[in-house]
Amino acid sequence: MCRLSAITSSDYISPMENILALETMKEGHDGSGLGLMLKDLGGPFKDMKKYPILSAICSNRGLETLDEFMKSQGFREKMTWAPSIKQIAGIERREHYIAKVYDYPESYKDADMRVKEDLLMNTRLAIRKIGEPDESIFCFSFYPDVLTLKEVGDPLAVGEFFGLDNSDVKAKIVLAQGRQNTNYAIYLYACHPFFIQGYGTMTNGENTAFVPIREFLMGRGNPGYMGYNSDSEVFTHILHYSNRQLGYPLHYYKDVITPLKDNELAKRSDGAAMKLLKKSLRPLCIDGPNCVIGFTPDGSVFMVQDAKKLRPGVVGGTAGKKFGLMSEVCGLDSAVPDRDKSTDIFPMKYDMVIIAPQAREVKVWNQLHV
Amino acid sequence: MESAARLDQNHQLTLKEFPYIVRWREDRCTRCGRCTAVCPVKAIEPAVRSQRIVSSEGSSPEPQVTRRLTHVVQQSTDIDRYCIGCTTCSLVCPTDAIFPEYNFQHKFNHYKNKGGIPYMRGGRRNDPSVSTLDKLKFTRISMLTDPALDAGRHEFRIRTILGRNLSPDQLPIKVAGDKLELDPKVFVPPTREIYPIRIGSMSIGALSPHMWEGLAMGITYLNEVEGLPVVMCSGEGGMPPSILKSRYIKYFILQIASGYFGWDEIIRSLPDMTEDPCAIEIKYGQGAKPGDGGLLQAYKVLGLISKIRGVPEFVDLASPPTHQTKYSIEEAVAKMITSMSMAWGFRVPVYPKISGTKTARAVLNNLARNPYAAALCIDGEDGGTGAAYNVSMDKMGHPIASNIRDCYLDLVKQGKQNELPLIAAGGVGKAGNLAANAAALIMLGASAVDIGKYIMQTAAGCFGDEYNRCNVCNLGKCPRGITTQDPKLYRRLDPDKIAERVVEVFKAADVELKKIFAPLGRSTELPIGMSDALGVGEKDIADRLSISYVC
The missing domain is CATH 3.30.70.20 (Alpha-Beta Plaits)
Structure with a gap:
């Protein structure tokens, strides 16, 4: 089992807070990797919010290829940030960990955000295609105000390795996953969190229904629905598909992955629509065991469980200040110690916990009461 | 000398x-x-x-x-x-x-x-070797990292959808505030939620009245008492008007085949029908005898049969190999699907059934573009029949496993695997492993499976096997009374006992399906296309079906 640690806050926080929370949940992960995804960035990225950030790991050659490619596509580099790497025993250092901020190509300057998002995704996919065969480039995200860091190793050690304990990189939303390597070889593209066009998610658990879901997603005609080195990547894409592509409000994500029974749907005010939706999106239904934590482009953060097997998950914090979404209470105690514990939320089979942007408020959507 | x-x-x-x-x-x-x-x-x-x-008597041998x-x-x-x-x-x-x-x-x-x-008979392909379906095993077992479900405790939903599902981007749904709303004015194709194992097409005529009645009572009981929505297909030849006009018609799929037998009665009953049938199946082919039409030999065309079919007694009823009015799938078949849909006000799913064939994908791709086609049923070479030439049964046809897999993967390529359900038939339960064969086909991509011979063997003790045992269904001499119209023979069958067995068979299969799906960790939706769960000990089969080779 992996361990998940997400924080959404009205103030900028250090990703070390998430890592320390993961450290308290150490019994639940084997230190086989750490994935960090930061959104709504502070520090050096604070004034760059409208420019896309490309997060990647490259070899020397890969970096050259990347620069040439980006230039050829008309992207103009505005800034490069790299973590100050500290050699740690047991972590094999790769040549370049980079976050490059670009300005859009001239022809896209005034384009609609949806058009820009397609450009960014297609560029990321093209880079992945170039760098994947010889592993010279791993490109995790390319989107404004989002930064991704991943490496194999114990989360605390990886945090130190990236120098995050002394870094000025901060964010208002941080997803962190401490990896428990199960089905798949330790491969960076298999590490959570996963990202597509402003949506990032990480998952705890194994996805039994992976193959039919993957096949359904791959048939949607979206080039971004690819990769799938992890069975959890589909959760990011289901979210993207239901929320962005189909335009359904965020809480319907729960209805897509764990649809209600027909007799339960009949009691809902949107029951007629849901019955149809359930049939058409039937292949996206999961059986768990999964706990999914993620964010959307507007800065909402959520936690959701499958309807049967459930993975541990708890949400707690203070509205307007900070919320933690963790696998375990000890992680929450580490990240948000001064909260009212009596208001902690343990989402169950029908629930989806959604925290509004800037940690403004927390809302529990219950599928039975929509 | x-x-x-x-x-x-x-x-x-x-x-x-x-x-x-x-x-x-x-x-x-x-x-x-x-x-x-x-x-x-x-x-x-x-x-x-x-x-x-x-013989010899006395104390010493004296042979006489x-x-x-x-x-x-x-x-x-x-x-x-x-x-x-x-x-x-x-x-x-x-x-x-x-x-x-x-x-x-x-x-x-x-x-x-x-x-x-040439030799004519009933039954199915005389091939007693282990079928591909029986070679498939379920090798993805949820263990520790992904807890298995409990077949006895967790809630299972073993149901499938018969009918056209709209693609998500075609749904007449709009967002109103933070809710979704349905636009009720937009046409949505009819669908039925049914049990994924169906009783396939066997006509009243091919079956004896007692056999048919037993099956019909069995599925009705399953629907009304056990809550298992098992449906059965009429086969060619229609149904008694009393059932057509009853509320039980919803448990039946009406078949129209190339002889159109029985459809006079059906059309005449239409105005008096109180419920819609489950679906309409247009038969274009039969796995057991591809290229041959239906055949009910004169021995079986008696009393009720001649009445329902609207023909004289004691004449051979041969349906043509193809629908004589159909010359192209693009136009004529589409018209037939639309006409049948129209007859029931577009409230009933209409789908074709074809023999397993290398050309199944061409059929499928045409149907995938027809918004009124509700499914495609493919009947593999191990399907049964009441009467056919031995050569057709033994040497013609296509195995169902690779046929259904190819079709499913074709739909996957088009992203339409959830829109047009595939129904697999032919050899399901051939060696008695009904649930395992059904589950394997579902994981290869079928939405449902049909059984015929299996239910005759299991519910009524049909003697037939792949060593050409019995197989005289064509002669009306069935010693069990299953496929005969001779009252002296069919009175041997007790319809109540058949119904009881049908119920037992489906209840047992339901438990077995749960015992298969639970360790795989699936219970909410049918694991259609969950091919990662399958394994096979023969590399060629594994490669052909795109599943894992295990040894």
């Missing part, structure tokens, strides 16, 4: 040429005559033989030879009266004195074409 008389018999067959040799034990036989009376093909007969008896006449049970060597191995003789014998034994060295196929007429 042989006598000249002996040579005169040179053109006769010996018992060694026959598929079944009757073993009769003189010492046990009481000469009651039941076996010879009951034999459906008169393969055995009473005969009188002169017997040489050597005497001859006496005795009654024996004799097997015929007339090819038209070959023993079919049905074992009805064994069933009636009070002293276990008789049973037919399979003869592996037989040369039956060499001789069964007397008068220039």
Whole structure:
């Protein structure tokens, strides 16, 4: 089992807070990797919010290829940030960990955000295609105000390795996953969190229904629905598909992955629509065991469980200040110690916990009461 | 040296040429005559033989030879009266004195074409080897990292959708505030939620009235009492108007085939129908005899059958191999689907059934573009039939496993695997493993499976097997009374007992499906296309089906 640690806050926080929370949940992960995804960035990225950030790991050659490619596509580099790497025993250092901020190509300057998002995704996919065969480039995200860091190793050690304990990189939303390597070889593209066009998610658990879901997603005609080195990547894409592509409000994500029974749907005010939706999106239904934590482009953060097997998950914090979404209470105690514990939320089979942007408020959507 | 008389018999067959040799034990036989009376093909007969008896009395051996006449049970060597191995003789014998034994060295196929007429029979492909379906196993077992479900405790939803599902981007749904709303004015194709194992098309006519009634009662009980929405298909030949007009019609799929038999009655009943049928199946082909039309031989066209079908008694009812009015899938088939849909106001799913074939994908791709096509049923080479040429049954057709897999993967490529359900038939439960075969086909991509021969064997004790046992369904002489219109034969069957068995079979299969799906960790939706759960010990099969090779 992996361990998940997400924080959404009205103030900028250090990703070390998430890592320390993961450290308290150490019994639940084997230190086989750490994935960090930061959104709504502070520090050096604070004034760059409208420019896309490309997060990647490259070899020397890969970096050259990347620069040439980006230039050829008309992207103009505005800034490069790299973590100050500290050699740690047991972590094999790769040549370049980079976050490059670009300005859009001239022809896209005034384009609609949806058009820009397609450009960014297609560029990321093209880079992945170039760098994947010889592993010279791993490109995790390319989107404004989002930064991704991943490496194999114990989360605390990886945090130190990236120098995050002394870094000025901060964010208002941080997803962190401490990896428990199960089905798949330790491969960076298999590490959570996963990202597509402003949506990032990480998952705890194994996805039994992976193959039919993957096949359904791959048939949607979206080039971004690819990769799938992890069975959890589909959760990011289901979210993207239901929320962005189909335009359904965020809480319907729960209805897509764990649809209600027909007799339960009949009691809902949107029951007629849901019955149809359930049939058409039937292949996206999961059986768990999964706990999914993620964010959307507007800065909402959520936690959701499958309807049967459930993975541990708890949400707690203070509205307007900070919320933690963790696998375990000890992680929450580490990240948000001064909260009212009596208001902690343990989402169950029908629930989806959604925290509004800037940690403004927390809302529990219950599928039975929509 | 042989006598000249002996040579005169040179053109006769010996018992060694026959598929079944009757073993009769003189010492046990009481000469009651039941076996010879009951034999459906008169393969055995009473005969009188002169017997040489050597006996000795007294303290020292003094053999005395005497001859006496005795009654024996004799097997015929007339090819038209070959023993079919049905074992009805064994069933009636009070002293276990008789049973037919399979003869592996037989040369039956060499001789069964007397008068220039090829061998015709019922049953299915005489291939007793292990089918591909039976070679597939479920190898993705949820263990520790992904807890398995509990077949006895967790809630399982073993249901499938028959009918066209809209693609998500075609749904007439709009966002209103933070809710979704349905636009009720937009047409949504009809669908049915049914049990994924169906009783496939077997007509009243092919089946005896008792058999059909038993099946019909069984599925009705399953629907109304057990809550299992099992449906069955009428086959070609219609249904009694009393059922057409009843509320039970919703458990039946009406089949229209190339002879259109029975459709006069159906059309006449339409205005009085109180409920819609489950679906309409347009039969274009049958797995057991691709390229052949339906055939109900004259022996079976009696009373009720001739009435329902609107034909005189005692005539061969041969449906043409193809629908005579259909010349193209793009136009004529589409029109037929639309016409049938129109007859029920677009409230009933309409889909075609074809034989397994290499060209199935071409059919599929046409249907995928037809918004009114509700499914595609593919009947593989191991499907059964009531009457066909042996050559059609044994040598024509396509195995269902790779056919359904190819079609499913084609739909996946188009992203339409959830829109057009595939129904797999032909050899499901051939070796008795109904749930395992059904689950394997579902994981290869089928939304549902059809059974025919399996339910006849399981619910009514059909003798047929892949060693050509019995298989006289075409002659109306079915010794069990399953495929005959002769009241003397079908009164042997008790419809209540058949119904009871149907219920038992489906309840047991339901438990077994749960026992398969639970360790795979699936319970909410049917694992359609969950091919990662399958494994097979033969590399070629694994490669062909795109599943894992395990050893």
